[in-house]
Amino acid sequence: MSFKGLVRELREMRDGIGSMSRRGSEGKLVQSRARSQNALDSARFLSGFVQQSRWANLPPELLLDVIRRVEESETSWPARKHVVACASVCRTWRQITKEIVKTPEESGRLTFPISLKQPGLRDSPTQCFIRRERATSTYRLYLGLSPALLGENGKLLFAARKIRRATSTDFVISLVSDDFSRASNMYVGKLRSNFLGTKFTIYDSQPPNDSAVLPNSRSSRRIHSKQVSPRVPAGNYNIATISYELNVLRTRGPRRMQCTMHSIPVSAIQEGGSAPTPSGFSNFLEEQFSVLSVAKSKDPIVDFSSTSLSERPISVQSTGEQLVLKNKAPRWHEQLQCWCLNFRGRVTVASVKNFQLVAAVDPSHQVPLVEQEKVILQFGKIGKDIFTMDYRYPLSAFQAFAICLSSFDTKPVCE
Incomplete structure (x- = not known):
């Protein structure tokens, strides 16, 4: 039977099941499930068809050389999308591309979505900028040197939406700018504040490493009433806590903040130290990418079987202590009559939101002074609703x- 004949048969089977199930509410449910299942079956068939095509049957040596040349030639976005396109051809191409593409720590390049969960470069910062939209309470993170270059080499990395609640404020973080549902595949985590806006908790949608396990949480997601993976827990992982010091006397001065990274040991900033580096998404986003890209359905694909959260932070895997970051103390400039930090030209507008974070290290850890003074994260204003964000290893x-988003929340007791 030809390829067109098989597709036609799948469509007729879907229509037949749909026409037989238009009887009452129970019939509508059967129709919805059958339509979704047929769409997934069609997608799996098409995926298998591509897998057995001449593209998948190229000699491994030739295929490896082609993908390596593409990966080495495309160093920045938007040309970097050609590397992602190679990984989308079929399973064989995807596996080879994943082997060739290195982590941001090694290459300094952000390629796949999982690269956004992996630590950045050690020697130089990765430069990004954030654009704020006041009307929609939306914040977009772009990869690029400046907003002026957005059309040339800018790349949308994350989008976040601010949601005010009675006792807290949530910043829901997504891979896209038009879907902030926790039931979506695009959901990657969130930031939640306390009532006063002095303490924030960062929740990740997946563990910081492949071996972490979330306790006291149901371990199943559902795709059209079918369990997908028993190893995928529903809920959020508490990976960091951000605290702003109370300013009770209302004296003038910059904000003072401290970030406790529950998943990163303090040894990560030492020579030879390492931070958790996930190798892939723990949900079925990567596993079902080729299927869901073909099976377009009006029904929601993903649903969490539990909405409970894990308030217990993820502990570091080693016996060492957790990494703590503190804001670098600014100096008072007599001529300008303001607090100043050296942002090396990356910040041009004075703002209470501007900060630089360095490691707060106990003398017993014997961390070199140069590592203690190294700026791990800096954030500052360069224009109306435009901010720069530069980060490095181990973040x-x-x-x-998520840390920078905490600066956008209102803090009446910190100003």
């Missing part, structure tokens, strides 16, 4: 973005 783009 990831997701962790850095």
